Amino acid sequence: MTAVTMRRPLSRAWSRVWGGRNRYLTAAVCVAISAFMLVPIVSSVLTSVKTRAEVAAVPPTYFPHELSLDNYARLWDYQAGLPTYFGNSLATAGMTIAFTLLLTIPAGYALARFPIPAKEGIFVFLLLALIIPYQALLTPIFLMFASLPIKLTNTLVGLAILHTAIQLPFSLYIMRNSFEAVPRELEEAALTDGGSSLQILRMIFIPAVVPAIVTVTLFAFVTSWNEFLGALVLLSRASTFTLPLILASARAETSLGGTDWGMLQAGITIAMIPCIAVYLLLQRYYVSGLLTGAVK
Amino acid sequence: MTAIRRRRLIGLLYLTPAIVFVLAFTAYPLTQMVAMSFTNWSLITPPKPVGLANFQAAFNDKQFWTSLGYTIRYTIIITPILMVGGYLLALLVAPNSGVRRATRAIIFIPVVIGLGVSSLAWVWLFDPTFGLINKVLSDLGLIDKPIQFLGVEADLSTWSIIASVVWKVLGFGMILFVAAIQAIPSEINEATMVDGASFWQRTRRVTVPLTRRTILLVTLISVIGSLLAFDQFYIMTAGQPFNQTQTAVFFIYLNSFPYLHLGYGAALSLILAAIILVFTVVQMLLTRRSET
Numbered sequence: 380m381t382a383v384t385m386r387r388p389l390s391r392a393w394s395r396v397w398g399g400r401n402r403y404l405t406a407a408v409c410v411a412i413s414a415f416m417l418v419p420i421v422s423s424v425l426t427s428v429k430t431r432a433e434v435a436a437v438p439p440t441y442f443p444h445e446l447s448l449d450n451y452a453r454l455w456d457y458q459a460g461l462p463t464y465f466g467n468s469l470a471t472a473g474m475t476i477a478f479t480l481l482l483t484i485p486a487g488y489a490l491a492r493f494p495i496p497a498k499e500g501i502f503v504f505l506l507l508a509l510i511i512p513y514q515a516l517l518t519p520i521f522l523m524f525a526s527l528p529i530k531l532t533n534t535l536v537g538l539a540i541l542h543t544a545i546q547l548p549f550s551l552y553i554m555r556n557s558f559e560a561v562p563r564e565l566e567e568a569a570l571t572d573g574g575s576s577l578q579i580l581r582m583i584f585i586p587a588v589v590p591a592i593v594t595v596t597l598f599a600f601v602t603s604w605n606e607f608l609g610a611l612v613l614l615s616r617a618s619t620f621t622l623p624l625i626l627a628s629a630r631a632e633t634s635l636g637g638t639d640w641g642m643l644q645a646g647i648t649i650a651m652i653p654c655i656a657v658y659l660l661l662q663r664y665y666v667s668g669l670l671t672g673a674v675k
Numbered sequence: 676m677t678a679i680r681r682r683r684l685i686g687l688l689y690l691t692p693a694i695v696f697v698l699a700f701t702a703y704p705l706t707q708m709v710a711m712s713f714t715n716w717s718l719i720t721p722p723k724p725v726g727l728a729n730f731q732a733a734f735n736d737k738q739f740w741t742s743l744g745y746t747i748r749y750t751i752i753i754t755p756i757l758m759v760g761g762y763l764l765a766l767l768v769a770p771n772s773g774v775r776r777a778t779r780a781i782i783f784i785p786v787v788i789g790l791g792v793s794s795l796a797w798v799w800l801f802d803p804t805f806g807l808i809n810k811v812l813s814d815l816g817l818i819d820k821p822i823q824f825l826g827v828e829a830d831l832s833t834w835s836i837i838a839s840v841v842w843k844v845l846g847f848g849m850i851l852f853v854a855a856i857q858a859i860p861s862e863i864n865e866a867t868m869v870d871g872a873s874f875w876q877r878t879r880r881v882t883v884p885l886t887r888r889t890i891l892l893v894t895l896i897s898v899i900g901s902l903l904a905f906d907q908f909y910i911m912t913a914g915q916p917f918n919q920t921q922t923a924v925f926f927i928y929l930n931s932f933p934y935l936h937l938g939y940g941a942a943l944s945l946i947l948a949a950i951i952l953v954f955t956v957v958q959m960l961l962t963r964r965s966e967t
Contacts, residue, residue, distance in 0.1 A: 405774075406774045410774070410778075412764070412767075412778060412782065413778050413781040416781055416784065416842065419796050419797065419842065420784065420788075420796075423796045434805070435805070437804055437805070438813070441807075482692050482693045485690070485692065486692070486693035488689055489687070489690045493683065493687075494679060494682055495683060495686045495687060495690065501694065504697065505694065507697055507701045510952060510956075511948050512903050512947075512948060514903050514905065514924050514927075515708065515927075515944035515945070515947055515948040516704045516705065516708060516944070517931070518711070518931045518940045518944055519705070519707035519941065520704045521932070522716075523707065540700055541700075543700075544697075544700045544701055547693070547701075551693065576685050576689075601787055605788070605789030605791070607789065607791035607906045608905050608906065611909075612928070623791035626791075626792065627910055630795060630910075640805055647792050647795055647796050650789060651788050651789075654787045654788055655784055658783070658784065666850055666854075669847075670850075670854050673892065673893070673896060
């Protein structure tokens with residue numbers, strides 16, 4: 380009994396003492412953690428601007444003694460060249476975004492506003508990819524792409540189709556919710572004016588679901604830009620490689636004569652920048668999309 | 676009547692592209708996977724039905740069990756680290772203030788980078804000759820000769836990969852936990868503060884119980900993701916030493932593609948998909964309950 384009554388004021392006194400220091404302490408801890416989290420990224424960027432000799436120095440240096448874009452120049456000319464690989468990644472991501480939007484905008488519209496028989500059943504079917512990891516489907520997808528009259532293996536279209544299949548459930552879910560949240564009064568006026576459903580979709584709904592379009596685009600981009608295993612399976616011709624693939628293969632290629640880390644770090648930097656940039660610009664969409672996708 | 680039928684038709688028309696896409700690129704491959712798993716397809720020879728032979732072979736394949744066991748061990752080790760670490764960070768940065776907001780944003784940055792690319796960066800960090808980590812350790816006088824973090828010793832390789840993945844995905848759980856903690860009604864927090872509960876008492880008795888559902892969901896997401904791990908192992912150790920750091924997806928990949936045992940690969944995929952399905956179903960039940 381006494382122990383309990385004793386502990387209360389004591390702990391309160393403690394928390395008062397803490398209260399004052401806490402602010403500085405948490406701030407210091409926050410700064411330390413942030414710095415720690417940034418070390419791998421910053422050290423990649425710093426290594427990428429060292430001279431080739433300095434990258435190969437033993438022991439390594441912390442900060443570049445001399446700035447050089449040599450590593451970027453070597454990457455620019457590596458095999459088919461950086462523009463090709465960057466372009467491949469960009470084209471795949473662009474197609475993934477286009478396919479995802481073209482499929483999920485009309486589907487979201489239909490699910491939210493049209494009297495479709497067995498609607499819930501169709502919705503669940505469209506979310507099929509949720510129950511089966513795409514990693515498990517790669518073998519049959521590869522076979523299917525390889526046996527089509529126009530082969531989709533070794534094509535960016537094929538890879539974009541795979542990335543679309545991965546992104547579809549999440550995107551459709553976001554779209555349907557967002558279409559459902561559009562107030563009915565908005566379209567009723569247009570309906571009585573005799574507007575066609577396509578006009579209503581274009582004039583009323585699309586402007587109203589812009590946040591969902593941004594979210595879907597953002598996630599489709601990041602998924603496609605970063606995806607590795609599918610690209611590794613579907614692409615075997617080096618000229619079709621995306622950035623992560625060419626970097627992984629460049630490491631293997633150069634490892635015999637000593638890995639060219641300067642060039643690789645330049646590639647890592649270039650591969651990271653678009654993702655970090657879109658994240659920092661669209662943080663709000665990123666977080667809300669993540670919450671909807673994961674928890675709700 | 677005809678107006679409704681017309682709208683029904685139009686609606687179906689809007690749905691058709693998505694239905695066709697899912698039929699072609701998810702449903703059809705799924706049935707193919709099941710069908711293939713009963714054949715000895717190798718791409719060069721035409722498929723021959725072999726009954727359950729692939730599953731029997733998987734059952735007797737020591738390397739399959741090793742890689743599956745390794746994947747499960749990896750999952751069991753990394754999941755609590757991610758959960759506890761992510762939650763502690765969330766407790767730290769959940770209150771909205773300038774520093775905390777910035778810290779949140781920074782901790783999340785690695786999540787948006789590709790796992791393949793970040794793994795490559797970590798290969799350099801761990802490099803015995805040119806890497807930063809050995810340099811720091813030796814400058815601090817903690818080691819006299821560089822440590823071979825990756826690909827030489829299985830346990831050390833595993834822990835090194837875990838460190839890199841924790842760095843990469845800690846922010847994911849943190850962001851979800853932050854949202855859950857912020858969703859706790861402020862009256863509840865105020866009531867416990869009036870009661871004089873300390874921060875840790877409040878965390879244990881109020882915050883954690885009220886965010887239980889999110890904790891469970893993030894655990895499931897992390898378990899599923901870890902059971903499917905591939906990129907980091909392919910890049911950082913390539914399964915070495917002696918295939919001791921080979922994950923299940925890695926083993927399936929090797930059988931399906933470089934070796935072209937497609938029927939066997941499909942059977943292995945089916946087994947893995949069945950294991951994952953158990954966790955996915957639990958996850959869906961949890962999310963469904965929240966909607967009602």
